[in-house]
Amino acid sequence: MTVIFYIAAAVAIITTGLALTRAHAVHALLYLIISLLGVSVVFFVSGAPFIAALEVIIYAGAIMVLFLFVIMMLSVGKANIEQEKIWIKPRTWVGPGIFSLILLVLFILLVSGFSDTPINSAIIAPKQVGISLFSKYLLGVEISAVLLMAGIIGAYHIGRGRGKVKHRFMEESQ
Amino acid sequence: MINISLETGLLLAGILFFMGFLGVMVRRNVIFMLMSVEVMLNAAGIAFVMAGSHWHQPDGQVMFIFILTMAAAEVSVGLAILLQLHKHYKSLDADAANKMKG
Numbered sequence: 430m431t432v433i434f435y436i437a438a439a440v441a442i443i444t445t446g447l448a449l450t451r452a453h454a455v456h457a458l459l460y461l462i463i464s465l466l467g468v469s470v471v472f473f474v475s476g477a478p479f480i481a482a483l484e485v486i487i488y489a490g491a492i493m494v495l496f497l498f499v500i501m502m503l504s505v506g507k508a509n510i511e512q513e514k515i516w517i518k519p520r521t522w523v524g525p526g527i528f529s530l531i532l533l534v535l536f537i538l539l540v541s542g543f544s545d546t547p548i549n550s551a552i553i554a555p556k557q558v559g560i561s562l563f564s565k566y567l568l569g570v571e572i573s574a575v576l577l578m579a580g581i582i583g584a585y586h587i588g589r590g591r592g593k594v595k596h597r598f599m600e601e602s603q
Numbered sequence: 604m605i606n607i608s609l610e611t612g613l614l615l616a617g618i619l620f621f622m623g624f625l626g627v628m629v630r631r632n633v634i635f636m637l638m639s640v641e642v643m644l645n646a647a648g649i650a651f652v653m654a655g656s657h658w659h660q661p662d663g664q665v666m667f668i669f670i671l672t673m674a675a676a677e678v679s680v681g682l683a684i685l686l687q688l689h690k691h692y693k694s695l696d697a698d699a700a701n702k703m704k705g
Contacts, residue, residue, distance in 0.1 A: 430605040438615045445619055445642055449626040454634050461638055468619075468645060474605050475612065476656045480648075480664050487671055492641065492678050499682045500634065503689055516631045525628040533621040540613045547606045548657040553664060561661040562668065569665075573672040580676030588683035 434474050441467030452513040454500045458493060465489040475548060479555040612653030620646035632695045633688060637681045644674045 441464045448460035465488045473481035562570060619642060626639030648667040655663015685695070692699040 431607060434605055434607055434611075442615070442618055442622070445622050449622060449630070449635070449639060449642070454632070457635065457638060461641070464642070465645065468649060471612075471615065471649065472652055475607070475653060477652050477664055477667075480652055480667050483668065483671060487675065488641075488645065492675060495678060495682060496634070496638065499685060502686070503695070509695070513632055517629065522625075522629055525625055529621045529625045529628070532624075533617060536617045536621070537614065540610055540617065543610050543613070546608065548609050548612065548653065549659040551659060553656065553659065553661050557661040558664045558668075562665050565662075566665050566669075569669055573669055576676050577672060580679045584679040584683040587680065588686055 430474050434471060437467045437470035437474070440464075441471065450517065452510050452517065454505055455497070458496055458500065462489050462493050465493070476552045478552060479558055609653060609657040612657075613650055616646045616650035616653065619643075619649065631697050633681075633685050633697050634695060636697060637678065637685070640681075641674060641678070644670055644677075 444460045444464040444467065448457045448464060451457035451460065465484060469481045469484040469489070472478075472484060623639045623642030623646060626642065627636050630636055630639065648670045651663045651666040651670070653663070655661065655666075688700055689695060
């Protein structure tokens with residue numbers, strides 16, 4: 430099982446790296462889905478089967494498909510891919526790469542020596558998660574519901590076609 | 604069952620988080636920036652779930668469900684903004700929208 434963890438973690442890291450360096454959006458999305466499936470395996474072996482299922486169903490199944498629909502609507506052509514290749518020249522990676530590497534090294538130094546004992550990977554059943562979710566975190570669930578409602582209304586309001594006028598205060602200036 | 608420390612799990616979360624961070628800073632296409640934000644949120648979720656299984660408490664998984672909810676709301680609004688950006692500027696360049704114009 431330990432070997433499975435390391436293999437899945439390596440797959441997740443490598444495919445995330447590939448996803449963030451692709452020029453074609455659909456290729457990047459497919460690599461990202463593989464990365465999410467790898468993370469799902471990591472969750473499964475570390476005793477969170479419910480979260481592993483949610484990761485596959487919601488992240489890889491729903492959110493990534495939403496991305497795919499939007500990419501299909503935008504109909505990314507060859508010109509966009511060429512433009513993208515110009516944008517991701519190796520030179521642009523140097524500065525941000527160095528600074529985020531410094532931050533990553535600091536993070537590793539902070540985390541190392543934190544806890545060497547193996548994690549308790551006994552399975553936490555969905556029942557326990559559900560009981561905790563709907564008793565201790567009930568307020569959080571309600572706030573999440575409000576957040577999702579706000580997300581739906583916001584997406585509808587922003588995404589709706591409005592003709593030529595961008596905003597109601599701009600009608601005079603148009 | 605598995606013999607890994609919390610340190611290793613947090614290391615995985617950290618590496619994925621900084622890859623997403625690098626993606627947000629380097630990419631100029633808004634689709635790729637949103638994907639990188641997803642990677643970052645997912646990495647934060649890994650940290651929560653790992654800590655949850657270290658102490659054998661369901662709280663980590665509950666937090667992951669909240670992160671999932673937030674990611675879904677964020678992506679729906681982000682993609683709606685992306686569609687508007689494409690409609691107005693015929694480009695997905697984040698720099699195309701550097702003027703707010705009220």
